[in-house]
């Protein structure tokens with residue numbers, strides 16, 4: 260049995276979650292600032308949803324308060340976070356509309372508050388392992404959910420985070436490609452590393468909405484093309500998350516039945532770390 264809300268963080272094109280029942284938005288205060296979190300249930304499962312640029316897309320990527328977002332979710336009891344990032348495809352084989360389940364990142368940002376462990380607390384110096392920053396088990400659940408609804412998802416890809424808010428130059432994208440980057444975005448880091456520092460499991464689905472700069476020579480990046488790809492792709496991303504949550508609801512119902520049989524009505528068999 261699990262009572263921990265599932266954290267969902269999304270950005271461009273994802274400003275509310277219609278699927279949430281009994282949704283209400285609260286301002287959560289943390290040591291790092293305040294962030295609005297919408298809480299509700301999805302297939303009966305508790306969910307805490309954050310739209311990282313704000314409901315009116317008023318916060319640019321370099322000004323998102325990533326620490327407040329992650330700390331607020333951790334404080335609300337979230338253990339698992341699903342993130343959605345829209346991206347430009349660095350891999351020339353990627354088409355707009357494709358979805359990548361990320362498995363690593365490159366941090367090309369320069370000016371972000373990127374840690375909870377800044378050495379000012381009593382804890383001393385802390386170094387966090389990010390070898391599996393995108394949690395393998397959570398990734399597997401997402402991939403299985405996609406597969407069970409017949410939604411193709413690319414298993415693995417390296418997210419390259421730039422500061423933005425401008426798009427990259429072709430030379431920056433060539434450098435990112437040489438380094439092994441798959442998709443380019445402006446929000447994935449430090450969100451993913453802060454989640455690791457906070458002890459949260461984190462997985463990311465990336466919706467490709469354009470070829471990154473210079474990947475299709477002569478083709479500029481336009482907001483019209485991005486909006487079109489988003490309109491077509493967002494429902495498919497949501498369908499995967501819907502199936503993910505639905506599957507969890509079935510398992511948690513099974514757990515409850517088992518708990519009744521074993522007398523473990525307090526859910527003390529909880530294993531989700």
Ligand SMILES: CSC[C@H]1O[C@H](OP(=O)(O)O)[C@H](O)[C@@H]1O
Pocket residue numbers: 269270271272311312319320343344345346423444445446447485
């Ligand atoms: C409007 S395209 C650029 C914008 O979209 C991405 O946002 P998010 O990752 O929150 O979906 C990208 O990082 C930029 O912020």
Ligand code: HPA
Pocket residue numbers: 345346347348421426427443444445468469470471472480
């Ligand atoms: O090409 C891109 N670069 C960075 N972020 C993005 N978000 C959507 N497309 C892009």
